[in-house]
Amino acid sequence: MKGNSLLNYENRYLSKQGKVIWLSWTSFPVPERRLIYAIAKDITVKKQLEADRNALIRQMSGSIEKMRQSNYTVSHDLRSPVNNLFALIDLLDPMNPQSSESQEFLDLIRVSLCRLKVIFDRYLTGVDNEEVSAVAMESVFVPEIFKEVVFSIDTLIVSSEARISTDFSAWETVRFSRVFMYSILLNLITNAIKYRREGVGLKIEIETMWDGKGQQMVIRDNGIGFDMDAVDRAIFGFRKKFTDLPDSNGIGLYLVSSQIRALGGDIQLTSKKGEGSAFLLTF
Known part of the structure; x- marks a missing residue:
């Protein structure tokens, strides 16, 4: 015109x-x-081909993101059991390797290595048997997963003198991913140990509950806590760090948030600097 x-x-x-x-x-x-x-x-056929291509690109992008997340999960979650092994090795007496105490530590190392192999095999099995774009949902018995986590980082718990109490009376089983549940508990417990307050005995509480939204779990600690005004919503961001500790990499909470939200759940943080944190998980 x-x-x-x-x-x-x-x-x-x-x-x-x-x-x-x-x-x-x-x-x-x-x-x-x-x-x-x-x-x-x-150009109807051409438009359909474009739509199919775009759908494939979206699917591949999602698969790549899940593969990247899986890589982060494996590398991050294996760190604590490996640190546990190093702690055991440091306790060995090099001057008397045949002593009963050294043999006891060697037995613990052997058990820890077997446990580490189980964890690694589980991740590999997940990659082999599942589609990258899907996560296997199953009935997860939380007390069992909790025991596995505690066993894998036993030396770290003992050395930090952490006291962990649990209350699974509200519910013990939830439909979720077994691998994700292990990763979530491992990350939140090791974070509580890592960010404990000097001179204050570390307490970690894990409790299950019900509310109008369904099954929930809260994990509390009395550690250094967060300044919520400063962290805002970035607390669960990728590589977002809020301390100067050399072992802080900003991946743990990102993984926890990504894993529970990927399966339709949610995570909320309540915290106050110097008074600890409480992570509320909704499944």
Whole structure:
């Protein structure tokens, strides 16, 4: 209408049969004759191919993100059991390797290595047997997972003199991912140990409960806590760090948040600097 040619203008139509058809128009005006010459090309197949391609790209992007998250999970979750092994090795007496005490520590190391292999095999089995875009949901017995976590970091718990109390009376079983549950408990417990207050005995409480939203779990500690005004919503961001500790990498809480939200749940933090933290998980 303005006297300009129009190239490759796409719009869609509904046929009498109810089928959506895409047309690509090329047109040019002849103002002196008050005419517009136009030709339309049916590009329905092309548009469908583009839609299929875009869907595939979205699927691949999601798969790549899940693979990246899986890599972070494996590398991060294996750190604590490995640190536990180093702590045991440090307790060995190099001057008397045959002593009963050294043999006891060697037995513990052997058990820890077996446990580490089980964890690693579980992740590998998950990668082999599951589609990358899906996570296996199953009935998870939380007290058992808790015992596995405590066993894998036993030396760290003892050396930090942490006191962990649990109350699973509200519920013990939840439909969730076993691997994710292990990772969540491992990260939140080791974080509580890592960020404990100097001179204050560390207390960690784990409790299950019900509310209008369904099954919930709260994990509390009396550690250094967070300044909620400062961390805002970034607390669960990737590589977001709020301390200067050399072992802080900003991945643990990101993994916890990603894992529970990936399966339709939620996580909320209540904390006050110098007074500890409480993480509320909704499944």
